[in-house]
Amino acid sequence: MAIWRGVGAQTTGPVNLSGGTSLTLYEFALTVAEAFNLDAALIDQISSQALTGLAHRPMQASFALKRMIKQLGFEPMSPAIGLLATREQEV
Numbered sequence: 001m002a003i004w005r006g007v008g009a010q011t012t013g014p015v016n017l018s019g020g021t022s023l024t025l026y027e028f029a030l031t032v033a034e035a036f037n038l039d040a041a042l043i044d045q046i047s048s049q050a051l052t053g054l055a056h057r058p059m060q061a062s063f064a065l066k067r068m069i070k071q072l073g074f075e076p077m078s079p080a081i082g083l084l085a086t087r088e089q090e091v
Contacts, residue, residue, distance in 0.1 A: 003017065005073070009072060011067075011071055015068055016063035016067070017074075018063045019076045019082055020065060023079060026045045026046075028079060031080055031083060035080060
């Protein structure tokens with residue numbers, strides 16, 4: 001929805017589109033499990049050192065959302081609300 005607002009408003013330059021809540025990967029996995037009625041007991045919490053992907057990732061990554069809010073009039077939603085909305089969309 002925010003993307004279409006940006007197109008309609010003919011916004012130029014970068015606009016970060018994100019929710020306003022920072023979560024760990026573990027917290028996000030639990031939120032996904034709850035939103036999609038999955039068994040959260042199957043999710044194990046691990047340390048970041050156990051993640052051995054090719055790219056190094058920052059421990060904390062968040063976005064400045066001022067342009068999204070001011071120029072697009074789009075307020076960030078919580079991860080749980082966003083996931084529930086995704087779940088309700090037809091595939």
